[in-house]
Each structure stands twice: as C-alpha cells, then as structure tokens.
Amino acid sequence: MNNSRICPCCGSTNSEEWTKATDREYRTTNEEFTLYRCSECLSIFLHPVPVHRLSEIYPSNYYSFADQKKSFIADIKTWLDKRFFRSLTGKFTSQSLSALDIGGGVGWELNVMQSADTRVQNTMIVDLDPDAAEGAKKNGHGYFCGRIEEYSTVQKFDIILMLNLIEHVEFPLEVLSKARELLSDNGIIVIKTPNCDAWDARLFKYKNWGGFHCPRHWTLFTKESFELCAKKAGLNAKEFSYTQGAPFWATSTLFFLENMGLVSITRERPVVYHPLYAPLTGLFAGFDFARGLFAKTSQMFFVLGK
C-alpha cells in the first residue's frame, strides 16, 4: 500500500491497481497511466495526475474549445438541454435568477438556459481557458479566468452548473465545498459526471474505455461514492438519474475498430472528429436509451442542494 496514493473522493489510502490506459483519443502522449480503484468507496482514479501538463494534455483541437457546429445531433442536444433546464428553473419562484457555469467555456450551456427561461439574467463563467473570455463576454456572461478555488465574490448563485467537470479536477471535495459556498440558500448545483459502475466501463476496462478519457479524467465516481463526497462538502442529492453515455460507447468502439486495423486515429484527427464518431454516437444513443430503462448507463446527473 502506498500512503501517498489517496482517493480523491473519500480520502482512503487503501486502493489497488485497476488498469492502465493512454491517450488514444487525442494522441497527446504515448505514456501509459495507471488507474487505481479505491477499496473503500470504489471510485477509480488516476495516479499521479499530470497536473503540470495541462497545455500538453488539452490540445488546441480539444472538443470543448471548438465552436459548436450546426448539426442534427447538436440540435437534438440543444432541445434536450432546454427541456432539462426548464425542469430545473421551473422550481424557482423568483423574478430573476443567477447562474454560474464552472468550466463553461464561452457559455454555450448558459445561452441555452437563458433561452429556456428568460428569468436567468445574471450569468457568470469560471474557466481555465483564457481564449474563452472574449466569446463569453460577447454572449453577455461575466468571465473569471482561473480555478474555481481562486474565484471570490460576495454574490450567491441560484444555479451552478458543473457539467462534466468534477472528474477533471485534482481535488473534487474542495471544488464541491467552494460551489456550496457560492450557492444561494435554495440554490441547486447540477452535476454531470461519468459512472464507472457501468457495463461498458467493465467491458472496455483493458481497452481504454471511452469514459477514462485518459489522461484528462482524474476521478471516476459511482452513484454512491459521489454522494459520499457531496455529503462531505455539505451537499445532498435532491435528484439523481443515469443518463446515456453514447460518446463513451462511440469512443470505445473506435478504439476497438482501430485494434482491428479498420480505422485510424491521429493527433490531427482525434476520435471526436472521426467521420464514424457522429453516426456511432447516434446509434449508441438509441441503444443506451433502451438500456437505460433497466440498467445503469455510463453518465450520471445529480442535482445537489444544501
């Protein structure tokens, strides 16, 4: 047992090697990274994390930096997000709402939320990407460039979005505690994060499961382990659902096809830009939609409150 290897979710020093993975998605490095599974809470985590190599492991063609392209899938996503946000903001009775998107880039999700509910007027983004600042301001959002732990304000937010963020951070408990500090009394924190207790996570365990997003996903939670971490930060799960993990299936399948010599993934054309990526995502979205009726799919939504 290595005492310096601490579970970022529960703090346990008791963990064992789970698998090894590398960056087959963006090819930023050939290095192999080791994932461990916490023996106490069953979270899976990367150790050590490449915390000083962010500019190397997040290449300039990283998908969340790219402009949202007009496509059929993007339209469906917008429609679903709008419906989802309306169900969240509908619970508030106040005349105006404030929202913070941590890791929100130029504010694409905040734009959708504002189009779903015009009461969302006061919007703020905290993100590490200096290039997103201009776009965020153009979209009418405030912007702080830095880590959420460094952001300080007297303002409290009704809605805090952390969509596919918590798995990327070094200290998830600190990030959740900071989000709680920024939350209004009746406010909600909306989290989307991969579920490592899913069938495809086990099926592709030794084959770079898409959800590993190696080496950019540093902690992968189960429903139970995430709720434990949230509780430590003084937050309770008000709502929970598993949601479809089609992009992980599509990514895992492309790796599988590449192993068979049928496709090629390069640094210049990473997984997300491969011509088969969109059709595979569409196919697996249908598959996971049906499967989600009786099984745990590989992404989770949490709505947290104080």
Ligand SMILES: [Zn+2]
């Ligand atoms: Zn743990």
